[in-house]
Amino acid sequence: MPQNEGPQHEGFEDELGAILRHAGDGFAADDRRELVEGGLRRGRRRLIRRRLAMTGGALALAAVGIGGAYGGSLLPLGADAPNTSVAAPVKPTATTDPVPDQQKPGEARIPVKDIAAALKANTPAGTWEIDDLDGFGQAVGGVFDDGDGRAAVTVGLYRPGVGEAGEDQVACPDKVAIPFDDCVEEKLTGGSRLMILQGYEYPDKREETKAWRAVLLTGDGFLIDVSEYNAAAEKGAPVSRENPPFTPAQLKALVTAPDWGPLFAQLPQYVDRSGGAGGQGGGPGKGGPDGQDTPRRHVEPTGTVVQSTLRSLLPRGLKVTDKGGEGEYAYAVVDDGKGKSLVQINVQPNMSDVAGDLFGSGEVTTLPDGRRVKLTQQPGEKGGEGVVWWTADTMTPEGFRVVVSAFNAGTQHEAATRAEPALTMQQLKAIALSPKWQKLPLK
The missing domain is CATH 2.60.120 (Jelly Rolls)
Known part of the structure; x- marks a missing residue:
């Protein structure tokens, strides 16, 4: 598991937790057990990728990234699970509710077909199989085939906030916790940060499924998380090709494409429980009832x-x-x-x-x-x-x-x-x- 999630990030974590609950069926029983019992488990309230990757038996949230805690992934806490991968994003979910204006706080209502359209427009030629195109959400998953083998691909859009929020997602994991073939971090113009990770679905490589992941954190606090595999499913499908279909350069082009901008704008602003939206509240220790200080929740040791x-x-x-x-x-x-x-x-x-x-x-x-x-x-x-x-x-x-x-x-x-x-x-x-x-x- 990055990671100075102070009180200003609490709303984002709560909203991410809601997304993860919808994706709960994507975790095997032993994954859930590790989130509770892993030697380095951070806690229910935070499921961050890298922390997951660093747990006693866990993740890389290596692996559940924001879209999924790496032994590293998006998901903060817990620290990192035998069945967790270095690039396991949250399972895409969508609702077929036809009334998009009935939006719950923190719930994204982007038409899935729009996310799929942006994905298709910024990837090489090939055929796509994508479900739930009539729904709403903030993530989509499908199977891509360029003629060299079917490959699972997922993309998720998130709004962790501004400042340090989300920085964990664009930091390469520690090889002591998670093995990978290559990982690159890059600072782009406009304050954006990019990570491209070429790893494996299982840290122990007990299956040959490769998991490649690109995460972009924009300068204004939006995050796009793309994962691809060399099999038709993240888990449980035989390897269909030597490598995932998109090269690191193609992953970079995909996550930096301008088509995501209008979709980012449709993400709900996360709720800052410390006193306002978007992390602009009173900050830790202020804004409680009758002017009383509120407890500091996500404190952690500083530095090294x-x-x-x-x-x-x-x-x-x-x-x-x-x-x-x-x-x-x-x-x-x-x-x-x-x-x-x-x-x-x-x-x-x-x-x-x-x-x-x-x-x-x-x-x-x-x-x-x-x-x-x-x-x-x-x-x-x-x-x-x-x-x-x-x-x-x-x-x-x-x-x-x-x-x-x-x-x-x-x-x-x-x-x-x-x-x-x-x-x-x-x-x-x-x-x-x-x-x-x-x-x-x-x-």
Whole structure:
């Protein structure tokens, strides 16, 4: 999972959540389980692509992108699922309601046929099969055939807002979390930002389905997300061609086409729960009833402090061979001379609303100060042969969550390099319970 979603982005996340609920049947049962139990899960209220890609067993929302959390995708939170891809956009949905003026807050009512027309006009010659052309929405999916094999293609239009909102969608994922063949980030004229990712539907490549994705975030805060595959469906269909049909250059031409402008203008303005539309409200801490401050909800650690704190708490004798992360997430690849071991952590304030899901089962202990601790040992879920996943998950009575995981490999999607992780369960527990986490600067 980008990612400084402050209160001004709350309305966008709520609206995106509504879109995801409509697309719920696109997630397998194990995908939903990871969104709840993934070691680096960010929370129900945020489903962002890259966070999904970075979860203990999850996404790249790699993979649910805005249109779909990459291990990376659009969807923020959660941090990244064995069945999640680096380019899994939200399943296109449409309603056949013939009364477009009966629009609910945050609901797009763009004629699907108009989105399909723009898609066809800006792609090479070929035949298209597109359903629900009589409906309304903000996304469309179909099957394209240029004579070299049928290929699934999806496109979604979004309005995350202005400023930093949506920037996660145009940032390449970390290869420690998600493997890919190529990824390019580019700044365009007018303040637009573009990402083109050439990856796979499954991070472990257990199927040969390739998933290529182009995401454009315009300077005025609109986002278009296009994904294509070398099969007639994102999942469950045999590979029909060597590569998806559109080259990176053609994907760029597609997402930057002027035809999208009139459609962007039809997207509803997201509602800013902190005091106005479009992020122009009173901001965090203002605008509550009777002039009282409202709670800060999406606070998270600033800068690289989680990374440095994690390294300071690692046991002695471990050599750090790789490191990284952003905001509340950090990882370190360590080696004690017996092989590489990935260690990762998420520090998540304001998680009380999912405490029951996270600590309602399993080996849970409540400490004298009220903190709950859950220890788990399970097989890895990203496809690496022989990988095991050990986790210490903790939460204070106030909802401050620290979850630390370790693996017996340098990444989750590669084969195990050792019998067990380099850290013991007790060492993971000690890191998670360190008082240093609650002293971190938040924003």
